[in-house]
Amino acid sequence: MTRQNERQNEQSAAGFDAPLLICDDHGNYRRATADQILEAARHAIEHKTQRGASFESPQAVKEYLLTKLAGLECEVFAALFLDGEGRLIDYVELSRGTLNSAAVYPREVVKEALRRNASAVILSHNHPSGLPDPSQQDLAVTAMLKMALATVDVMVVDHVIVGGAHTYSFVEHRLL
Numbered sequence: 001m002t003r004q005n006e007r008q009n010e011q012s013a014a015g016f017d018a019p020l021l022i023c024d025d026h027g028n029y030r031r032a033t034a035d036q037i038l039e040a041a042r043h044a045i046e047h048k049t050q051r052g053a054s055f056e057s058p059q060a061v062k063e064y065l066l067t068k069l070a071g072l073e074c075e076v077f078a079a080l081f082l083d084g085e086g087r088l089i090d091y092v093e094l095s096r097g098t099l100n101s102a103a104v105y106p107r108e109v110v111k112e113a114l115r116r117n118a119s120a121v122i123l124s125h126n127h128p129s130g131l132p133d134p135s136q137q138d139l140a141v142t143a144m145l146k147m148a149l150a151t152v153d154v155m156v157v158d159h160v161i162v163g164g165a166h167t168y169s170f171v172e173h174r175l176l
Contacts, residue, residue, distance in 0.1 A: 054087045058171070061080070061160065062167040065160050066162055066165070069124065070164065074102075076096050076126055077097070077103075077104050079094055079112065079113075081118035082118060082119065082122065082157065083119060086120065089117070092112055099128055100128070104141050104145070106144055107148075109121075109149065113154045114154075118154055121154055121155070125161060126163065127161060129163065130163050133163070134161055157171070
């Protein structure tokens with residue numbers, strides 16, 4: 001890279017108007033697509049937030065889930081399984097669905113919680129429409145999962161819906 005190119009890159013990065021670049025198999029750089037950027041962000045968050053990580057605030061949970069679920073074209077229902085100290089055991093995508101729904105089976109969620117010896121869970125799913133507000137079905141599924149998990153002493157800490165760049169927390173809206 002020439003001195004002039006380095007200077008241009010520094011100036012562009014400072015103004016955040018530079019495109020993000022990826023390197024292809026031949027060592028050539030080209031503009032990254034939005035999907036490639038999101039996939040790279042998901043990969044980075046996976047390495048950043050490993051087993052045993054403690055979410056220090058509700059905002060940290062929402063940022064993590066935004067990175068995992070924002071921009072997906074189909075609805076995905078997932079769970080963060082936590083230990084007794086509130087540390088991450090595992091993030092698991094439990095179901096992938098269509099544009100506006102994903103099947104959720106309480107039995108399967110309970111099995112995954114028991115498999116990981118979780119004492120708590122944060123439920124989450126995305127709304128590809130970009131609107132994070134919960135539907136009546138979201139409210140019903142959350143209530144059903146809370147009851148099913150309570151039978152095996154697993155507490156539902158929150159249910160976070162990701163819609164576009166926004167989130168909706170059931171706890172923050174006193175729905176849980």
